[in-house]
Amino acid sequence: MFHTVSSSNAPKLGRTRGRRCRTALITGVVLAIAGGAVALVGVASAGAKAAAKPLVVWIDTSRVAYQKAYMKANPHANIKWVIYNGNANGTGVLQSKFALWNRTGWPSNAPDVMFDTQNYDAVQLGTPPYNDLLNLKSYVPKSVLNNFAKGSLSACTTPTGQVICLRNDSAAAVLWVNPGLYSQFFGSAPVPTTWQGILADGQALNTAHPGYLVGDVGDAFDEDYYLWGNECPLNQVVGKGTIAINPNSSNCTGIAKAIDASGDMGKSLSQTSVFGSSFNPNKVVMMVGPLWYGTAVFQTGATGGVPNGTMVAYPPPAAINGAHVTGALGGGLWLVSKHTSNPKAAAAFAQYMATSPKIQKVGVDAGLPQYVPDENSYLSSLSSVFANPSTTEAAWKTAASEVWTGWSPVPWSTDAVWGSTALSTLTASPPGSFAAQLLPYAQALANQARLAGFTVKSPVSAVANGS
Amino acid sequence: MTVPSATVVPDERASARRGRRAGGQPAGGSRTAGYFFVAFYVVLLLALGIAPTVYAFALALSTPGGLGFAHFINTFNFFDFAPAFEHILEFEGIWLVSQTILVVILALMVHTLVRRVSSAFRFVFYLPGAMAGAASVVVWLFMFDPHTSPWAFVLHGFHYRLLANTVAPGNLPVIFAIMAFFTGAGGWIVIMYGALNNIPRELIEAAEIDGSNAFQTALRIKLPLIRKWIVYMLVLSFAAGSQLFVEPQILGVATVGEISPQWSPNQLAYYLAFQLDRFNDAAAISVDLLVIGLLVAVLLVWRGRLFEVD
Numbered sequence: 166m167f168h169t170v171s172s173s174n175a176p177k178l179g180r181t182r183g184r185r186c187r188t189a190l191i192t193g194v195v196l197a198i199a200g201g202a203v204a205l206v207g208v209a210s211a212g213a214k215a216a217a218k219p220l221v222v223w224i225d226t227s228r229v230a231y232q233k234a235y236m237k238a239n240p241h242a243n244i245k246w247v248i249y250n251g252n253a254n255g256t257g258v259l260q261s262k263f264a265l266w267n268r269t270g271w272p273s274n275a276p277d278v279m280f281d282t283q284n285y286d287a288v289q290l291g292t293p294p295y296n297d298l299l300n301l302k303s304y305v306p307k308s309v310l311n312n313f314a315k316g317s318l319s320a321c322t323t324p325t326g327q328v329i330c331l332r333n334d335s336a337a338a339v340l341w342v343n344p345g346l347y348s349q350f351f352g353s354a355p356v357p358t359t360w361q362g363i364l365a366d367g368q369a370l371n372t373a374h375p376g377y378l379v380g381d382v383g384d385a386f387d388e389d390y391y392l393w394g395n396e397c398p399l400n401q402v403v404g405k406g407t408i409a410i411n412p413n414s415s416n417c418t419g420i421a422k423a424i425d426a427s428g429d430m431g432k433s434l435s436q437t438s439v440f441g442s443s444f445n446p447n448k449v450v451m452m453v454g455p456l457w458y459g460t461a462v463f464q465t466g467a468t469g470g471v472p473n474g475t476m477v478a479y480p481p482p483a484a485i486n487g488a489h490v491t492g493a494l495g496g497g498l499w500l501v502s503k504h505t506s507n508p509k510a511a512a513a514f515a516q517y518m519a520t521s522p523k524i525q526k527v528g529v530d531a532g533l534p535q536y537v538p539d540e541n542s543y544l545s546s547l548s549s550v551f552a553n554p555s556t557t558e559a560a561w562k563t564a565a566s567e568v569w570t571g572w573s574p575v576p577w578s579t580d581a582v583w584g585s586t587a588l589s590t591l592t593a594s595p596p597g598s599f600a601a602q603l604l605p606y607a608q609a610l611a612n613q614a615r616l617a618g619f620t621v622k623s624p625v626s627a628v629a630n631g632s
Numbered sequence: 633m634t635v636p637s638a639t640v641v642p643d644e645r646a647s648a649r650r651g652r653r654a655g656g657q658p659a660g661g662s663r664t665a666g667y668f669f670v671a672f673y674v675v676l677l678l679a680l681g682i683a684p685t686v687y688a689f690a691l692a693l694s695t696p697g698g699l700g701f702a703h704f705i706n707t708f709n710f711f712d713f714a715p716a717f718e719h720i721l722e723f724e725g726i727w728l729v730s731q732t733i734l735v736v737i738l739a740l741m742v743h744t745l746v747r748r749v750s751s752a753f754r755f756v757f758y759l760p761g762a763m764a765g766a767a768s769v770v771v772w773l774f775m776f777d778p779h780t781s782p783w784a785f786v787l788h789g790f791h792y793r794l795l796a797n798t799v800a801p802g803n804l805p806v807i808f809a810i811m812a813f814f815t816g817a818g819g820w821i822v823i824m825y826g827a828l829n830n831i832p833r834e835l836i837e838a839a840e841i842d843g844s845n846a847f848q849t850a851l852r853i854k855l856p857l858i859r860k861w862i863v864y865m866l867v868l869s870f871a872a873g874s875q876l877f878v879e880p881q882i883l884g885v886a887t888v889g890e891i892s893p894q895w896s897p898n899q900l901a902y903y904l905a906f907q908l909d910r911f912n913d914a915a916a917i918s919v920d921l922l923v924i925g926l927l928v929a930v931l932l933v934w935r936g937r938l939f940e941v942d
Contacts, residue, residue, distance in 0.1 A: 254888055261906035268911070294909040383796065385889040437794060438888070443779050576908070584889025589800035594793055612711040617908060631711060 219243045220510055223276040225251025228497075231524050238523045244514075245274075251282040251497070254581075259500075263290060263297045266504075277505040278515050280333070281498045284320045289576035290500065291329035298329035299501040304512030305331070309520060309536075314565055317535040320574040321498065324405050329500070331519040334532035336455040336496035337564035338390050339478040341463070343471065344552060346450045350374055356451070360395070360482045363451065364423055367433035370450065375432060378449045382424075382591045382599075383436045385584030386494050388606070390453045391599075393492030393572040395420045395484040399607055402573035407620045410628050412607035419485035421600035430596040446471050453481060455494045456532040456561055465550050477553045478560040481567065490569035496532055533561050577613040582606065604628075685922070691915035703916035707904075712894040713917075719805060720896055724873045727809035728866060735817050736862065739824030740850045754825060758818035765878040768815045773886050776807065796890055799883060804891065808879050816872075820865050827861040828854055863936030870932075871925040877902065897921055 222244055224232060232246050252259045259281060266275060281287065291298035302310075305328070310318065313332060321330040340363070342356055350370065357363045367379035381387065392399060397417035401409045411417070424430065437444045439454075439462045446463040447470075454462060459478070464470025481491035499515040501508070518524050525534040526543045534543050540562065548554040572579075586609045590597030604627065611621045611628045623629040695702040707713055738757065742750050763771060774780045777795040778787040792798045799807060831854060839849050877898040884891035893907075894900040897917055905914035933939060 254885060256885060257907045260909075264906050264909045264911075267909070383794070436796075438796075441779075441794075578889065581889035581893060584887070585801070585884075585892040588796055588890045592794050592796040593800070594791055594797070616710065616712075 217243055218273070218506060219245040220278065220507065220514060221245045221247065221274060221276045222514070223247045223249050223279040225249065225253065225280060225282060225497075227251070228280050231518060234524050235518070238521075247276065251280060252286060253282050254578075259286060259290060260295070263295050267295070267297070271502075271504040273506075275502065275504060277502055277507065277511040278518075279500045279502070280518075281330070281500055282495060283578070284493075284496060284498065285574040285576065285578065287321050287330040287498050287500060288323055288574050291323050291327065297503050299503045299505065299508055299512060300327040300329060301331065301501060301512055301515070302326075302328045304509065305516050309516060312520075312537050314535045314537055316566070316568060316570050317496075319570055330498040331515055332535040333497040333499055333519055334456075334525075335493070335535050335561075335565040335568070336457060336532040337481070337493045337561075337568045338394055338453050338455050338491045339481050339560045339564045340451060340453055341449070341458055342451045342477050342479050343449060343475055344477055345475065346377065350377070350450060356479050358480070358482055360420060360485055361423060363453070363482055364427040364429055366451070367429035368427050371429060371432040376448055377433065378435050379429065379433045379451050380453060381435045381437070381439050381444075382430055382596070383438045383441070383588075385588055386580040388579065388583045388587075389492045389494045389572075391420050391424070391492075392417060393569060394453070394481065394490065396486065396488055396490055396569055396571060398571060399603075399610055400573055400575060400579050401571045402575065402619075403622065406618065407622060408573070408575065408614050409622045410607050410611050410614070411623055411625065412603040412628065413625055416484070416486055417603050418600060421603055423485065424599045430591065430599070431594060436592045436594075436596065455496075456564070457495065459547075459551060473550060474552045476551055478551065478557040478564075480560045480563045488569075489567055491564050491567045492572065493568045496535070533565050535565070575614070575619075576617045577610075579610065582609045582613060585609070688915045688918050688922075691912050692919045694912065703912045704920070707913050707916045707920075710900070712892070712900055713897075716894060716897045716900045720874055720876060723805040723808050723812075723876065724870060726805055727812050727873055728869055730809065731813050731817060731820070731869060732862060732866065734813070735820045735824060735865065736855070736858075738817070739821045739828060739858075740854060742821065742825055743828045743854070744846055744850075750825075754818075754822055757821045760814045761816065761818040763815060765815075766882055768811060769879050769882040769886075772807075772811050773883070796887060799887055799890060801891070804880070804895065808876060811879055812873065812876075816869065820869075823865070824858060824861060827858045831857050859936065860938050863932050863938050866936075867929045867932050867938075870928050874921055874925055 220243065224246060226248055228251075229248070235244075236242065250256060250258060259279065262275075266272065287298065289295060310328065314335065317332045317335060318328060321328055321332060323329055340356065347356065350373070351366065357366055363379050370377045370379065388399075395416050397420070398409055398411045398414050399417065403409045424434070427434075430436065435444065439458075444462075449463070449471075452458070456478070459465055459476055463476050465476060466473040483489050499519050501511045501515050505511045520536040520539065522539050522542050525536060525539040526546050534540055544554070544558040544561065547557065551557045583606060586605045587599075587602035590602060591599065604625070607623070607625065607628045608631075611623065612631060614621050615631065621629055692703055693699050693701070742753050742757075745753065760768070773795070775783060776787070776798040778784050778792050778798070779795075781787060787798060790798075835853060835857075836849060839853050844852065875898050876896045880891055880895045880899055881893070881902075884893055884895070894903050898921065901914040901917040901921075904910045904917070
């Protein structure tokens with residue numbers, strides 16, 4: 166028995182012993198590798214910490230050209246560039262990050278400087294409950310601030326007078342015209358200078374040359390031209406935390422009724438988004454749009470776009486009430502975080518990006534620099550892209566100074582509200598009435614205002630009191 | 633000699649007997665392994681399930697004046713609170729009814745097929761489920777846009793010429809129901825098929841001997857026996873549907889704002905927390921959703937007798 170037990174156990178024991186040895190060996194090797202890796206990481210991060218902390222800058226893809234220009238001019242700059250979506254289209258990336266970090270503490274890789282494509286963000290992020298932006302008044306010299314175009318820093322000024330961002334470019338709306346098509350259809354008649362003129366031209370095209378366009382109603386941001394550009398008081402902050410919303414104002418109803426009466430919607434006022442795949446920029450005879458439409462929408466010089474040297478920018482149409490104002494869409498902002506560990510460097514960087522001619526003349530994709538001394542060198546770089554550069558330059562400069570300041574930067578996206586209330590009716594076939602969208606739009610804006618803690622002043626009780 | 637083999641085998645049998653004698657331990661394993669695996673799950677449940685729920689309750693109930701329901705009352709009065717819940721209930725109504733009917737019918741039909749054909753069909757039904765949330769939205773964006781959709785003739789039949797027409801606000805509950813059905817139905821058909829396989833063959837054969845045709849067998853025999861699984865599907869689907877977020881959020885971004893960012897209650901909670909920095913109100917809405925899901929689950933489990941053993 167004894168002999169057989171040992172002889173039967175021996176192979177098993179031998180196997181077990183061998184297995185245990187192997188297990189121990191493998192475990193030992195794995196631990197050694199893990200330990201070594203941890204040690205290496207520790208050394209590497211210690212080495213990185215030994216170097217100075219880089220300035221963390223968040224930009225969107227359109228600003229990559231700025232990044233290249235900056236690194237070319239400052240090759241040894243210690244900057245960490247991060248590409249994000251630019252907070253575009255009301256996605257609220259910065260808001261959600263700031264809200265989170267305000268609760269959990271700001272991490273070391275939080276951005277020091279950010280480029281924001283949404284004009285209404287700065288005041289929201291720079292005032293309570295966020296309160297996360299640096300007051301640049303103490304870092305940027307007054308002379309520099311005074312050199313920004315008139316009214317351009319209004320979206321950067323809090324009600325208490327802090328300057329919490331720097332304007333990058335102007336996106337004022339101008340009247341883009343394709344002179345070749347225009348003279349083909351309208352001969353030597355002067356380019357329209359009023360909204361009524363544009364709509365009348367559209368009526369002529371509806372019957373004579375269907376398919377050619379004088380404008381667009383298929384985008385959520387169209388109210389920035391039609392309503393803002395006519396001084397329609399749907400978004401007017403009149404005091405601290407108080408907003409005036411009046412859809413019955415003649416400034417609103419005038420343009421709305423004119424659009425309905427013309428019958429152009431669905432014909433010469435396209436219902437497709439200007440960024441849609443089926444939008445043909447070569448069919449645009451004229452269109453009110455911001456400065457950057459020249460490259461982004463008409464795709465000047467690109468395949469499928471209009472050829473180089475085609476489009477000309479004319480001054481924006483006067484409002485129905487006769488005022489020389491225009492709306493705007495976009496124009497980015499440079500924000501500096503209050504929680505940055507190096508406020509002087511961050512503010513200096515933001516100032517450089519917003520004012521340096523090395524940056525502000527790069528690429529036609531951006532609008533007109535809002536730092537006035539940079540405007541001329543920028544405009545001269547456009548001469549190959551657009552026809553009639555002198556008219557285009559003059560129109561841009563005029564438009565940039567005519568942006569109506571009565572459409573205020575508020576913490577909600579007026580574009581998103583237009584998109585969710587009016588867009589589906591305007592893009593239906595047949596299209597609904599533009600004038601009928603004013604009241605629901607005003608009510609939705611009033612609801613958003615109340616949600617954000619504003620008081621709503623309106624002569625229309627349904628708007629003032631909420632439905 | 634047979635001695636080595638004869639001595640090896642009794643030892644193994646002895647150890648097996650030893651194992652069994654040690655109080656019913658499963659052969660080849662130990663009770664501690666079971667506890668170990670469950671402990672793993674309990675840790676995750678506490679960290680990622682219980683703790684956030686407690687935190688949400690704490691946030692929702694803490695008002696400046698101590699514990700109270702102020703946040704619940706505030707959010708109830710928001711202009712978009714009622715519409716958000718109306719949207720979700722409309723969506724759930726359309727989706728749950730159509731999903732239940734179609735899944736059960738398809739599962740019953742698939743169950744009657746020859747095995748190889750049946751498994752091929754089950755695979756085909758299951759495929760759309762491979763596209764989770766965001767991926768399926770991107771696919772459906774192409775399907776709903778009359779310019780890119782292979783089913784453009786269907787959309788033109790409804791007089792939709794633009795994506796903006798298809799996703800007009802009135803159509804949204806139906807649209808989300810369609811999207812949710814295509815991604816979820818396949819998995820549930822597979823589960824129902826498994827439930828149908830659990831039905832003893834003798835029952836079905838007895839019914840067939842008694843003269844029942846396939847339709848009567850399905851209706852009278854199979855359907856009542858998978859009732860518990862249908863209740864299970866309803867409980868899980870209701871909970872998932874009430875928390876709809878990805879589809880309306882992405883569709884809203886893709887249509888550049890045509891869908892309100894506060895369409896569903898979960899979106900409203902997200903907007904309050906991460907756009908307006910109002911975490912307490914957002915937590916109140918989350919607690920509302922939790923309570924509704926629990927109530928419906930309790931109702932279905934009780935009336936559907938889910939935990940009764942036959």
